[in-house]
Amino acid sequence: xxxxxxxxxxxxxxxxxxxxxxxxxxxxxxxxxxxxxxxxxxxxxxxxxxxxxxxxxxxxxxxxxxxxxxxxxxxxxxxxxxxxxxxxxxxxxxxxxxxxxxxxxxxxxxxxxxxxxxxxxxxxxxxxxxxxxxxxxxxxxxxxxxxxxxxxxxxxxxxxxxxxxxxxxxxxxxxxxxxxxxxxxxxxxxxxxxxxxxxxxxxxxxxxxxxxxxxxxxxxxxxxxxxxxxxxxxxxxxxx
Amino acid sequence: xxxxxxxxxxxxxxxxxxxxxxxxxxxxxxxxxxxxxxxxxxxxxxxxxxxxxxxxxxxxxxxxxxxxxxxxxxxxxxxxxxxxxxxxxxxxxxxxxxxxxxxxxxxxxxxxxxxxxxxxxxxxxxxxxxxxxxxxxxxxxxxxxxxxxxxxxxxxxxxxxxxxxxxxxxxxxxxxxxxxxxxxxxxxxxxxxxxxxxxxxxxxxxxxxxxxxxxxxxxxxxxxxxxxxxxxxxxxxxxxxxxxxxxxxxxxxxxx
Numbered sequence: 001x002x003x004x005x006x007x008x009x010x011x012x013x014x015x016x017x018x019x020x021x022x023x024x025x026x027x028x029x030x031x032x033x034x035x036x037x038x039x040x041x042x043x044x045x046x047x048x049x050x051x052x053x054x055x056x057x058x059x060x061x062x063x064x065x066x067x068x069x070x071x072x073x074x075x076x077x078x079x080x081x082x083x084x085x086x087x088x089x090x091x092x093x094x095x096x097x098x099x100x101x102x103x104x105x106x107x108x109x110x111x112x113x114x115x116x117x118x119x120x121x122x123x124x125x126x127x128x129x130x131x132x133x134x135x136x137x138x139x140x141x142x143x144x145x146x147x148x149x150x151x152x153x154x155x156x157x158x159x160x161x162x163x164x165x166x167x168x169x170x171x172x173x174x175x176x177x178x179x180x181x182x183x184x185x186x187x188x189x190x191x192x193x194x195x196x197x198x199x200x201x202x203x204x205x206x207x208x209x210x211x212x213x214x215x216x217x218x219x220x221x222x223x224x225x226x227x228x229x230x231x232x233x234x235x236x237x238x239x240x
Numbered sequence: 241x242x243x244x245x246x247x248x249x250x251x252x253x254x255x256x257x258x259x260x261x262x263x264x265x266x267x268x269x270x271x272x273x274x275x276x277x278x279x280x281x282x283x284x285x286x287x288x289x290x291x292x293x294x295x296x297x298x299x300x301x302x303x304x305x306x307x308x309x310x311x312x313x314x315x316x317x318x319x320x321x322x323x324x325x326x327x328x329x330x331x332x333x334x335x336x337x338x339x340x341x342x343x344x345x346x347x348x349x350x351x352x353x354x355x356x357x358x359x360x361x362x363x364x365x366x367x368x369x370x371x372x373x374x375x376x377x378x379x380x381x382x383x384x385x386x387x388x389x390x391x392x393x394x395x396x397x398x399x400x401x402x403x404x405x406x407x408x409x410x411x412x413x414x415x416x417x418x419x420x421x422x423x424x425x426x427x428x429x430x431x432x433x434x435x436x437x438x439x440x441x442x443x444x445x446x447x448x449x450x451x452x453x454x455x456x457x458x459x460x461x462x463x464x465x466x467x468x469x470x471x472x473x474x475x476x477x478x479x480x481x482x483x484x485x486x487x488x489x490x491x492x493x494x495x496x
Contacts, residue, residue: 081252091478093429095437095448096470099455099463104277175345182349186441187452201353209353216350224345 029214032207043196047215050185050193053109054223057116058177062170064117065124069169070154072125073132083129090122094180098187112184112192119180120173127169131162167231174227178220279460287461288468296450304435304447307363311370312431319375319427320420323382333387340383344376349437356442366438366446374431381423385416421488425481432477436470 038044072082098115105111135158143157159166185194193216200209261281267273268280275283291297326332352369359365389412397407439448447470454463 077249077252080246080249082256085253085256088475091429092471092474093433093436095433095440096451096467098437098440099452100277100467103455103460175347178347179349182347183437183441186349186352197353201357206357209357213350213354217346220346220350 028207029210033211033214036208036211042191043212046191046193046196047219049109049191050181050216051219053112053185053192054116054177054181057113057181058120058174060113060117061120061173061177062124065121065169065173066128066166068121069125069128070132073129079129079133086122086125086129090126094119095183098183101184102188107188107190109192111188112181115184116177116180120177123172123176124166124169127165127172128162131165131169132158135161163235167227167235171224171227171231174224178223182216276458276460279464283461284464284468288465291462291465291469300445300447300450303363303445304439307366307439307446308370308432308435310363311367311435312374312428314367314371315374315378315427315431316424318371319378319423320382322375323379324386326379326383327386333383337380337383337387340376341380344380348373348434352438352441355438361442361444363443363446366435366443369438370431370435373434374427376427377430378420378423378427381426382416382420385419385423386412388419389415418488421485425485428481429478432474 071078072086073079094115097118101111101115101118105114139157139161140153143153148156182194185192186197187194189195189198193212196212197209200206200212264278264281267278268275268282326336348369351372355365355369355372359368393411393415394407397411402410435446436448439446440452441448443449447466451463451466451470454460454466
């Protein structure tokens with residue numbers, strides 16, 4: 001209801017106050033969406049590329065973060081030695097490294113994926129390590145005494161124990177990966193969404209710009225919701 | 241037993257730093273990785289010394305610090321006032337809290353071109369962008385802090401004849417403060433990072449702009465020097481805030 005109200009107010013306000021160079025009314029945004037953004041194959045392509053960048057960066061961040069997190073959290077010594085270093089890295093605002101990524105990976109999708117990965121991997125590591133820390137050692141001893149193999153222990157004892165933290169990490173990682181990829185796109189891009197948003201913004205053409213941003217926002221919300229749905233599915237047994 | 245394990249943990253940490261620095265040194269000497277990407281460590285330290293002595297360094301730092309201060313001040317004011325106003329009504333809290341936290345999940349960076357469109361490429365757009373990013377965690381934690389105060393405390397205060405101001409001063413504020421403070425801390429670091437990010441992407445001046453400029457001019461040593469300066473400041477701020485936080489926790493502990 002409130003959302004609809006805001007859009008109505010927005011429509012009326014832009015029609016009446018009319019500063020057409022900065023803000024476009026929703027109806028003309030919608031028109032621009034179907035007449036300018038979607039029919040343009042290059043913009044469609046840029047959106048698909050952005051989605052591909054986000055998904056591959058996210059997949060790498062989750063896999064890498066899980067592997068590194070388990071390696072760090074597996075023994076007391078490795079956790080105490082390495083975890084402070086991870087937290088140290090986590091405290092650094094990574095945007096300042098963005099030009100470095102462009103130098104290292106060029107201006108194509110590789111730099112965006114790498115930057116998204118470096119944003120997404122740290123929250124996964126931090127949460128996996130935190131999840132492994134609050135493990136009750138009695139469970140591990142019991143599993144070992146009953147002859148469980150290492151892989152069994154991980155799958156049936158350690159993983160279920162850290163599942164809550166793990167999914168918190170997944171959720172944060174999605175937010176951060178989105179941030180990383182979009183930042184990298186906006187920083188330098190010759191054909192991606194960053195290029196088109198910049199083009200539309202500098203030509204003072206707000207309706208298609210809002211339409212493009214609207215699509216990307218919908219994409220971001222969709223990806224966040226996807227992670228949340230997966231989280232609910234896998235943590236349902238815990239609340240029962 | 242515990243001392244031995246924390247000692248060996250420290251040793252491993254020192255070892256890792258030593259290896260990283262040596263590796264950097266060796267790479268710089270042998271040129272195993274292009275010096276454009278990883279410049280020699282002595283070149284970077286030299287560039288840092290030169291950089292700190294220039295006036296351009298301090299004027300960039302001043303621009304960025306002012307931008308962060310303005311953005312954070314706006315975020316704190318709007319976040320706390322807005323958040324507090326929302327919690328004065330149960331209904332508003334129930335309606336707006338999910339809306340605000342839903343909005344927070346959208347990367348505001350997507351709207352960055354709109355900030356540039358609306359406020360130009362000067363410091364104003366970065367102030368607005370940083371304030372928008374900082375607003376959400378502060379507002380959400382303010383809502384969580386004030387809405388989470390146990391009704392029994394409020395009823396007890398009323399029954400004991402506290403005025404509205406007295407209730408606020410002695411019940412609401414102490415109960416909500418730790419949660420609100422967490423929001424202030426998160427908001428500050430988000431504000432800090434997003435102002436730097438905004439400057440890197442599109443700006444006329446400031447630290448983020450200087451880093452991007454050094455990269456564009458292919459001056460990696462100067463870029464590393466800038467990055468080192470930012471990292472040092474970020475770690476220092478982090479340390480300072482966790483110190484403040486642990487001191488406050490001690491203060492809160494006395495009351496209970």
